[in-house]
Amino acid sequence: MKENRVVAPYLIWMTIFIVLPIILVIFFGVTIRTESGLQLSLDNFKRFFEPIYLMVLWRSIRLALISTVICLILGYPMAMILASNGLKMKNTLVLLFIIPMWMNFLLRTYAWMTLLERGGIINTILNFLKLPSLNILYTEQAVILGMVYNFLPFMVLPIYSVLIKIDKSLLEAAEDLGADSITVFRKVTFPLSISGVISGITMVFMPAVTTFVISRLLGGGQFTLIGNLIEQQFLFVGDWSFGSAISIVMMILILVSMGFMSKYEKENEGAGLW
């Protein structure tokens, strides 16, 4: 059939670069290397549930959650301001918001290092003002800052794109029916923007929970996250089996949480961006 011919290249692409790697990861995850060759085993998964690794998992989830919440608290008002009607320089603002995203993510994170480090710009200014230097770089706060900075646009944009589509007459109707501005927000604006909020949370939480660059650069290797753990297993330890097992656990976690999100979204009949 004609359609098949058009689809074929994509199928081949997806097989080579998505399906095959996943099969490989699963294969490595469920095997261990012994003297008598490869053996099927779930030992890698058992090992992940040792306290030291669960600590890493918990830290990853905790930092990602904190960053997501901060992004939501900062991002929602930002999205509302961008979506508000009276704003004349709206396009400029949206552009300014997007420009940093055109720059490489690594570069931006390195830039934060030079800002935060001991002899960096922030401490130089503090010294100039005769204030004590701050130890910011290589702290948990620096990792959170890096996540918030890098992922904030992924929270703002989906919320913005939902808010901008809300029919203004709905807000007028609510006001007409006796709702003051807080009630209008609580009963109309926010419920109608839920789909954007869910997209935003997903778009921030997923990369935050799996990042290994931000934690390495801004955390100085002191805050091993799940991403760092996987990286270590593959690049330094050479234990591909354990690395694969952690990856599988991570994928399952993400799939489950996305399942919850989309179920919630469907119940709310939202139309999200993603």
Next chain:
Amino acid sequence: MSQPIIKLTNVSKSYDDHNVLKNINLYVRRNEFLTLLGPSGCGKTTTLRIIGGFETPSSGEVLFEGMDITSIPPYQRRVNTVFQKYALFPHLNVADNIAFGLNIKKMDKGLIKEKVKDILTLVNLPGFQKRSIHSLSGGQQQRVAIARALVNEPEVLLLDEPLGALDLKLRKDMQLELKNIQQKLGITFIYVTHDQEEALTMSDTVVVMKDGTIQQIGSPVDIYNEPKNSFVADFIGESNIITGTMIKDYLVDFAGRKFDCVDKGFEANEEVDVIIRPEDIKLVKEADGMLLGQVVSVIFKGVHYEMMVTSNGISWMIHSTLMVPVGSKVGILIQPSDIHIMKKVKAI
């Protein structure tokens, strides 16, 4: 007469340099059905939005039962609005949409349920409580929007072209239904439309607007039979508008001859607009006519025929239930009482 429920005094509104409303003075009596009628861009919706509180007038004031409410926000006004595109909340079902205002007032849940049920019966949608907004047809959404406004028992209900999106048959039914609801509940309705027939059908008072000014206020019968100027005459129903000269009281010259008429009070030889409704012109035998003409076109309109007759270079639109074939030579007869004389509207 009792105090008007709403009064606008010297209300003007301008956006940037554009004057949308120019010095509007208007009062609305309690329990009347008042319609703001005019072509798009005439300021009728702006007037309604000022009464609803969604726009603040640039100058002038709005009185509600004698109290100045010009700067009171919409949620504190005892008026409710039915919006042009319904503006139903898509995340709530029918019952929750209707109960929106009552929930904000923290009314007892049982009572709310009762009221929602009653109002749904009133708008002919019994049992629709749990339905989602998306599953309703346009006409049903319209009814829910009306119910949502009415359930708050407003003193005044504002309706912004509420039937605009419905098909003709449904429109006609809803017009009657709205009028019935208004009479049953005894609520003051302020209705905005550009459809003159709708205005005449439903209203107690019609306010004709153009370019941000009020052209005429009156009952439908007055507006139709005694239009104040050629704009009103042209906008309400069909009209033949011809330039004429007022010779003296009760005598006017147009279309090349003098006619007796019933108007007076003009200056001698003043240029005037002569307005004659197409249904007031009779086609007779050539010998009996005041003017002679020839039929140039005939269109069947259902109840009547619309014929164009030229006479001395002037085209007359004539409505008649009797058809005269194209090309016939006819006489035109006009009764003095059907000739309406109006001052020329000066071009601004």
